[in-house]
Amino acid sequence: MKLVVAVVQDQDSNRLSSALTKNDFRATKLASTGGFLRSGNTTFLIGTDERLVPQLLDLIRDNCRSRDQLVAPVSPMGGNADSYIPYPVEVEVGGATVFVLPIEKFHHF
Amino acid sequence: MKLVVAVVQDQDSNRLSSALTKNDFRATKLASTGGFLRSGNTTFLIGTDERLVPQLLDLIRDNCRSRDQLVAPVSPMGGNADSYIPYPVEVEVGGATVFVLPIEKFHHF
Amino acid sequence: MKLVVAVVQDQDSNRLSSALTKNDFRATKLASTGGFLRSGNTTFLIGTDERLVPQLLDLIRDNCRSRDQLVAPVSPMGGNADSYIPYPVEVEVGGATVFVLPIEKFHHF
Numbered sequence: 586m587k588l589v590v591a592v593v594q595d596q597d598s599n600r601l602s603s604a605l606t607k608n609d610f611r612a613t614k615l616a617s618t619g620g621f622l623r624s625g626n627t628t629f630l631i632g633t634d635e636r637l638v639p640q641l642l643d644l645i646r647d648n649c650r651s652r653d654q655l656v657a658p659v660s661p662m663g664g665n666a667d668s669y670i671p672y673p674v675e676v677e678v679g680g681a682t683v684f685v686l687p688i689e690k691f692h693h694f
Numbered sequence: 695m696k697l698v699v700a701v702v703q704d705q706d707s708n709r710l711s712s713a714l715t716k717n718d719f720r721a722t723k724l725a726s727t728g729g730f731l732r733s734g735n736t737t738f739l740i741g742t743d744e745r746l747v748p749q750l751l752d753l754i755r756d757n758c759r760s761r762d763q764l765v766a767p768v769s770p771m772g773g774n775a776d777s778y779i780p781y782p783v784e785v786e787v788g789g790a791t792v793f794v795l796p797i798e799k800f801h802h803f
Numbered sequence: 804m805k806l807v808v809a810v811v812q813d814q815d816s817n818r819l820s821s822a823l824t825k826n827d828f829r830a831t832k833l834a835s836t837g838g839f840l841r842s843g844n845t846t847f848l849i850g851t852d853e854r855l856v857p858q859l860l861d862l863i864r865d866n867c868r869s870r871d872q873l874v875a876p877v878s879p880m881g882g883n884a885d886s887y888i889p890y891p892v893e894v895e896v897g898g899a900t901v902f903v904l905p906i907e908k909f910h911h912f
């Protein structure tokens with residue numbers, strides 16, 4: 586058994602949850618912020634057999650991979666019109682930080 | 695030292711907290727959801743000496759064990775009367791998922 | 804790689820966050836309560852190279868060390884005037900509980 590701790594951006598969290606359920610992985614989710622990723626993220630705790638870790642990592646990568654996304658311009662609201670960018674901007678979104686931890690014992694009551 | 699991570703249903707969380715305190719275990723609690731257990735659960739982090747792990751697991755099992763419970767019927771509220779069940783139903787409640795992790799170093803400042 | 808789990812009082816949490824960022828450590832923060840420390844604390848998850856663990860522990864100790872603090876008297880509000888203490892009181896604040904966990908694999912997507 587391994588305990589996989591995955592920190593995932595909130596915008597990818599629901600998609601990853603669904604993918605985990607479809608593939609019979611069970612996860613506990615904790616709301617978290619900052620640091621590894623831009624703030625607003627979810628920390629998944631997933632206990633799994635060692636032989637399923639590669640499949641689980643594939644699922645995380647496929648659903649949370651860091652990628653560029655075009656963001657539509659937001660018109661300035663009562664603010665600094667100098668900072669207004671009148672065309673879509675490419676920003677990096679997503680990404681996951683994953684730790685695979687050894688487990689000495691696993692129990693289910 | 696071991697780090698025991700226990701995911702426990704919310705309805706058992708306060709009883710487990712009290713039992714841990716009475717037995718001199720110190721726990722940090724994190725609100726969590728989904729996955730291992732029906733949503734609405736609490737993740738306990740408990741650092742403890744290796745020799746106390748069996749006592750701790752007993753406490754978790756005794757306070758969080760999965761069991762059947764009779765749930766009184768709830769009268770339908772402005773809803774689908776077809777789904778109304780006019781007698782108590784047995785549902786499974788409780789249960790805990792527990793990981794015992796090795797610790798390389800423990801510090802208290 | 805190690806995963807450092809640090810439970811820190813809320814009043815030291817922002818200062819530690821800033822110190823971590825200045826020193827190029829990336830942390831995920833989870834709101835937590837009780838147990839190891841008086842309730843209202845933050846659990847930091849920090850992945851780092853083994854050789855940086857001593858520097859990280861120094862940062863945590865320097866920013867969260869348990870210390871005595873004078874607390875100004877609070878005048879009783881509609882309450883028991885018998886319990887009013889008309890002079891500053893020294894209370895212990897701060898403190899951190901830190902677990903260093905081994906990591907088998909670390910991934911960043």
Ligand code: NI
Pocket residue numbers: 621651680681911912
């Ligand atoms: Ni990244």
Ligand code: NI
Pocket residue numbers: 693694730760789790
């Ligand atoms: Ni179960």
Ligand code: NI
Pocket residue numbers: 802803839869898899
């Ligand atoms: Ni202390």
